Amino acid sequence: MTKIEELLANATPAEARIMNHFAARAEGFRPSAVRDVFEVAMRPGIISLAGGNPDLDLLPLGELGAMSARIIEDEGLEVLxxxxxxxxxxxxxxxxxxxxxxxxxxxxxxxxxxxxxxxxxxxxxxxxxxxxxxxxxxxxxxxxxxxxxxxxxxxxxxxxxxxxxxxxxxxxxxxxxxxxxxxxxxxxxxxxxxxxxxxxxxxxxxxxxxxxxxxxxxxxxxxxxxxxxxxxxxxxxxxxxxxxxxxxxxxxxxxxxxxxxxxxxxxxxxxxxxxxxxxxxxxxxxxxxxxxxxxxxxxxxEGLWEPHTRRTAALYQQRCQAVLDACEKYMPEGTTWTVPAGGFFTWLTLPEGGKFADAADALAPAIEAGVVFIPGSAFYEQVEVDGALVNPGANQLRIAFSAVEPEVLTEGVKRLSQVLAA
Amino acid sequence: MTKIEELLANATPAEARIMNHFAARAEGFRPSAVRDVFEVAMRPGIISLAGGNPDLDLLPLGELGAMSARIIEDEGLEVLxxxxxxxxxxxxxxxxxxxxxxxxxxxxxxxxxxxxxxxxxxxxxxxxxxxxxxxxxxxxxxxxxxxxxxxxxxxxxxxxxxxxxxxxxxxxxxxxxxxxxxxxxxxxxxxxxxxxxxxxxxxxxxxxxxxxxxxxxxxxxxxxxxxxxxxxxxxxxxxxxxxxxxxxxxxxxxxxxxxxxxxxxxxxxxxxxxxxxxxxxxxxxxxxxxxxxxxxxxxxxEGLWEPHTRRTAALYQQRCQAVLDACEKYMPEGTTWTVPAGGFFTWLTLPEGGKFADAADALAPAIEAGVVFIPGSAFYEQVEVDGALVNPGANQLRIAFSAVEPEVLTEGVKRLSQVLAA
Structure with a gap:
């Protein structure tokens, strides 16, 4: 049952009456496939490779706060x-x-x-x-x-x-x-x-x-x-x-x-x-x-943009490298991954005949092992193959490295690798 | 020619090629009927009864600025x-x-x-x-x-x-x-x-x-x-x-x-x-x-909401009264208006047989006389009457009093009244 179907099935009579008037397009509304995973990612002890958030630790918060005070005091009548x-x-x-x-x-x-x-x-x-x-x-x-x-x-x-x-x-x-x-x-x-x-x-x-x-x-x-x-x-x-x-x-x-x-x-x-x-x-x-x-x-x-961009890009590069090194070291044979030249993410393809044909099936054991990621199927529409609906990304998964320290990423990849190993 | 038709008619060949792919709903897109009037309202010497903006002069900008600085410094990693x-x-x-x-x-x-x-x-x-x-x-x-x-x-x-x-x-x-x-x-x-x-x-x-x-x-x-x-x-x-x-x-x-x-x-x-x-x-x-x-x-x-609401409401009440008094004093006989119990606006209906059957026709002479308002037709869809499309609000207009000082409102209503008088 999809989340939408769940919402419909669990509706109160009053809600069901209103839902009866929904436009046709509402059928296409789908909750973020990754939101549930993000909630899991907040649990203590869980290492999140789900991510997608930028790291804000390098932002000059004091400077930004002072700037916002000046802006509101001096230009409040315009900016508000x-x-x-x-x-x-x-x-x-x-x-x-x-x-x-x-x-x-x-x-x-x-x-x-x-x-x-x-x-x-x-x-x-x-x-x-x-x-x-x-x-x-x-x-x-x-x-x-x-x-x-x-x-x-x-x-x-x-x-x-x-x-x-x-x-x-x-x-x-x-x-x-x-x-x-x-x-x-x-x-x-x-x-x-x-x-x-x-x-x-x-x-x-x-x-x-x-x-x-x-x-x-x-x-x-x-x-x-x-x-x-x-x-x-x-x-x-x-x-x-x-x-x-x-x-x-x-x-x-x-x-x-x-x-x-x-x-x-x-x-x-x-x-x-x-x-x-x-x-x-x-x-x-x-x-x-x-x-x-x-x-x-x-x-x-005020010239904060370029240096902040350079510093965070360097941070992400280190983190990316930690993930790539850990994949090399721990991932089951036959697993492949992309080597990004920037950004937040790398993408893994599981080997054929490995423990999991669908990475989504690895999610629960991974959470059990203290690590979470986004299954590849979240990034695809299903397609019809020989009359059956299949998801082309079932054997894949996303690892986000943007918001996690390198040593934690290493441990996270290690945990995930152990789950994925046959 | 509507604004949309104008945009289409003046499109470059490159733009026209892209527009050719617009969805059907784009035909329903209409620019804010009041935006052009707002631009006029910014001209020096023009009194704007077009408005719609809240008056922000009573906001405690210093306090708000300091608050924003504290928020960004202390909670920047969450709020950003x-x-x-x-x-x-x-x-x-x-x-x-x-x-x-x-x-x-x-x-x-x-x-x-x-x-x-x-x-x-x-x-x-x-x-x-x-x-x-x-x-x-x-x-x-x-x-x-x-x-x-x-x-x-x-x-x-x-x-x-x-x-x-x-x-x-x-x-x-x-x-x-x-x-x-x-x-x-x-x-x-x-x-x-x-x-x-x-x-x-x-x-x-x-x-x-x-x-x-x-x-x-x-x-x-x-x-x-x-x-x-x-x-x-x-x-x-x-x-x-x-x-x-x-x-x-x-x-x-x-x-x-x-x-x-x-x-x-x-x-x-x-x-x-x-x-x-x-x-x-x-x-x-x-x-x-x-x-x-x-x-x-x-x-x-921090308890700023209620007192600010009370103070601005009192401000708007004074301004409303200034408009109502000026209407009483200057508007052509037969003109009627609403008496609001709050908010930003009053609504005028022009007398039958007056100088303007359509308030939109009064807009250009009003601007000439140094005052601007929103014609009533902007707030209606056209309807078919005896096979012809008519706008039920043609003989009406909106006066906004929220963002203008009382004496300026009085002068604005006076100017508008002179334009509307036969």
């Missing part, structure tokens, strides 16, 4: 008031400058600030997707994106990732096949850098090719780049946006390198398309939090 | 991190207590925090409304609600307000007529206290009756109460929610009595329905800004 639906212009300008480091600065008018990059994904889906329309996504992909897409009754098709990211040839084929079914492909959703959940990065050679394939097929790209700044080599990868700004809608985030708790992100789209996104966004939140935007602006303006 | 999708539990608890003053405290589990009450409206509409479903609303109603409803392709039917608010008999009839058309009525959207745009308050006698009618007809009520605390007599009206918590979804706001810039509101629904709203909300913003919620919590906890 309604703001522009497009967002704080000074922050949008800094975003333009910042994006130059990824190959192309957008025009100021093309920037739409959001209450987090998740909201950008919601707005893009709202603007483009009719029920039944196809969204192409990576297999596996961010579970929160699948939640959005299902809420709009999209038909999500996932194209498998390899070590170099999405294969443009596979994308081209998928588009052709879907069109042969008579369906519309509304956009390709991709996380090109240090992908969630795999840590995989789209290779340079494939970027131009992927952009070309999508442009020629007239399929919009939604490029989600929350982790791009957190590269271990300090380099910024070129954005897909920079290759074809007229066919790429870019989503940016301040959650992974500053603070998810303030809820600020941005999106980029050609001006008049951006205006539709603004209209859709105003209907949801009127404007992003002005105070939050002003804090992010202060953080960037 | 991802938070619960349901919201900050301590704040939800205060909301429960607070709602007791309106007749009934909800259970903690029934509270869903939102990034502003606008988001509550979006989530309710998303959860219940299929394209073509009917939403009953007041005529006139909040223009931002019409924007949400159209974005979900709802069929909005407005029931006229009289001096005592919605007439339950008229609501009952409307439901019967709509059902006779074979259509589904998904909910009644109402602002019972100091309504936007009219300032009208639903009478006590009608509350129980309206709740009964809706329950018997199995039509959910969405009660939006952003202004309820700002009563001029200091009394809190009973919530519709308190009459029938199993059939009323309540929307609350911190925007009108604290700060719209932090974007925090809440909604109340029976637990399992609330969980669906949480799932829908997480897909949009993951969680409301934790920092913002913590600031609101601090403001309430």
């Amino acid at each position: 008031q309604y703001g522009s639906g497009a967002g704080l212009e000074e922050l949008a300008q800094l975003v333009c400058d910042f994006m130059g480091s990824e190959g192309l600065s957008p025009q100021l008018d093309d920037i739409q600030m959001t209450a987090g990059s998740q909201m950008g994904l919601d707005l893009a889906t709202k603007l483009f997707v009719n029920p039944g329309d196809v969204i192409l996504a990576e297999g596996p992909t961010y579970t929160g994106a699948l939640g959005v897409f299902e809420g709009y009754q999209a038909d999500v098709r996932q194209v498998p990732l390899d070590a170099d990211g999405l294969d443009p040839v596979a994308v081209e084929q998928a588009i052709a096949e879907i069109r042969a079914e008579g369906k519309k492909v509304k956009f390709l959703y991709t996380i090109p850098n240090f992908q969630n959940p795999t840590g995989i990065t789209l290779s340079d050679q494939r970027r131009a090719e992927l952009v070309r394939v999508c442009r020629e097929a007239d399929v919009l790209i939604v490029e989600d780049n929350p982790y791009g700044q957190l590269s271990f080599d300090g380099l910024r990868r070129r954005s897909l946006y920079s290759y074809d700004p007229e066919n790429v809608l870019y989503l940016g985030s301040f959650s992974k390198v500053f603070s998810p708790g303030v809820r600020v992100g941005w999106m980029v789209a050609p001006l008049r398309v951006r205006k539709f996104l603004q209209i859709a966004g105003e209907a949801v939140t009127i404007c992003p939090s002005v105070l939050s935007q002003r804090l992010v602006l202060g953080f960037m303006r | 991190q991802y938070g619960s999708g349901a919201g900050l539990e301590e704040l939800a608890q205060l909301v429960c207590d607070f709602m007791g003053s309106e007749g009934l405290s909800p259970q903690l589990d029934d509270i869903q925090m939102t990034a502003g009450s606008q988001m509550g409206l979006d989530l309710a509409t998303k959860l219940f409304v299929n394209p073509g479903d009917v939403i009953l609303a007041e005529g006139p109603t909040y223009t931002g609600a019409l924007g949400v409803f159209e974005g979900y392709q709802a069929d909005v039917r407005q029931v006229p307000l009289d001096a005592d608010g919605l007439d339950p008999v008229a609501v009952e009839q409307a439901i019967a007529e709509i059902r006779a058309e074979g259509k589904k009525v998904k909910f009644l959207y109402t602002i019972p206290n100091f309504q936007n745009p009219t300032g009208i308050t639903l009478s006590d006698q009608r509350r129980a009756e309206l709740v009964r009618v809706c329950r018997e007809a199995d039509v959910l009520i969405v009660e939006d109460n952003p202004y309820g605390q700002l009563s001029f007599d200091g009394l809190r009206r009973r919530s519709l929610y308190s009459y029938d918590p199993e059939n009323v979804l309540y929307l609350g706001s911190f925007s009108k009595v604290f700060s719209p810039g932090v974007r925090v509101g809440w909604m109340v629904a029976p637990l399992r329905v609330r969980k669906f709203l949480q799932i829908a909300g997480e897909a949009v913003t993951i969680c409301p800004s934790v920092l913002s919620q913590r600031l609101v919590l601090g403001f309430m906890r």
Whole structure:
């Protein structure tokens, strides 16, 4: 029984009466597949490889507190008031400058600030997707994106990732096949850098090719780049946006390198398309939090952004290495994993014929052993194979290293390895 | 040409290509009918009766600034991190207590925090409304609600307000007529206290009756109460929610009595329905800004809420009186207006046979004369009368008094009266 079915089955008569009026799209609402796991992760003694949170320990909290006091005292009448639906212009300008480091600065008018990059994904889906329309996504992909897409009754098709990211040839084929079914492909959703959940990065050679394939097929790209700044080599990868700004809608985030708790992100789209996104966004939140935007602006303006990004990226690199070393040392033979060049995650594939065919079955024994992770199935839609529904990620799992100390990660991987060993 | 048509007509070829992939619902997206007017309102020398903003001058900015500094320094690792999708539990608890003053405290589990009450409206509409479903609303109603409803392709039917608010008999009839058309009525959207745009308050006698009618007809009520605390007599009206918590979804706001810039509101629904709203909300913003919620919590906890509410309500009462007095003194004979018992707005009806049959036609000459307001048509959907589309609010207009000094309001009403005089 799914969580949704559970909610329906356990409803009181009064609740059931209201639920009877739900819209059709409510069937697509699904609770975060990872939330239950996060609750387990809070238990004392449990090592969490489930994560997904940035480490905030390096934030200069004293400095930030003093900044917020000054902002509220001096600019309270503006930052506590309604703001522009497009967002704080000074922050949008800094975003333009910042994006130059990824190959192309957008025009100021093309920037739409959001209450987090998740909201950008919601707005893009709202603007483009009719029920039944196809969204192409990576297999596996961010579970929160699948939640959005299902809420709009999209038909999500996932194209498998390899070590170099999405294969443009596979994308081209998928588009052709879907069109042969008579369906519309509304956009390709991709996380090109240090992908969630795999840590995989789209290779340079494939970027131009992927952009070309999508442009020629007239399929919009939604490029989600929350982790791009957190590269271990300090380099910024070129954005897909920079290759074809007229066919790429870019989503940016301040959650992974500053603070998810303030809820600020941005999106980029050609001006008049951006205006539709603004209209859709105003209907949801009127404007992003002005105070939050002003804090992010202060953080960037006072030069705290770059050093904080470098320091946290170095932290994540150490942690990543601890996980990779521990996998090498402890994981059962035949297990494979990705080697991320940045970000929060690595991705394990269990050996065929190992103890668990489905990583989800390893979750309960892992919790018993004091470690928790996210099973791979959370990042996939089920697909039909020979008339049966299967999940292509059953034999996989995600390890997040962003918020845990190296020695704890080592112990966590060790515990998990023991559970997975036959 | 509507703004949407303008955007489409002026699109570059690149934009037009993307727009070609828009979902059907994008046709319902409409820019805030009042945004252009707000831009005019910023011009020097213009007196704005357009408003809608709370006055923040009485906020203790120094105290708030110091509080935010303490919060970030002491609790930064929590308030800058991802938070619960349901919201900050301590704040939800205060909301429960607070709602007791309106007749009934909800259970903690029934509270869903939102990034502003606008988001509550979006989530309710998303959860219940299929394209073509009917939403009953007041005529006139909040223009931002019409924007949400159209974005979900709802069929909005407005029931006229009289001096005592919605007439339950008229609501009952409307439901019967709509059902006779074979259509589904998904909910009644109402602002019972100091309504936007009219300032009208639903009478006590009608509350129980309206709740009964809706329950018997199995039509959910969405009660939006952003202004309820700002009563001029200091009394809190009973919530519709308190009459029938199993059939009323309540929307609350911190925007009108604290700060719209932090974007925090809440909604109340029976637990399992609330969980669906949480799932829908997480897909949009993951969680409301934790920092913002913590600031609101601090403001309430340190006892700043009640005195601030009382002081601003007294301020708005003076301003309201200034408008009513000036209307009495200057408005052309036959003009009528509402006498609000709280909130931000009064509502004028122009005399038949006066200079302007449509208040929108008075806008340009009013701006010329140095005053700006929102024409009544912004708060209505057009309806078909004898085969022609008409707007029932053409002969009406909204005056907002919340953010303008009394003597300036007097001068503004005087200028407007001169424009409206034959």
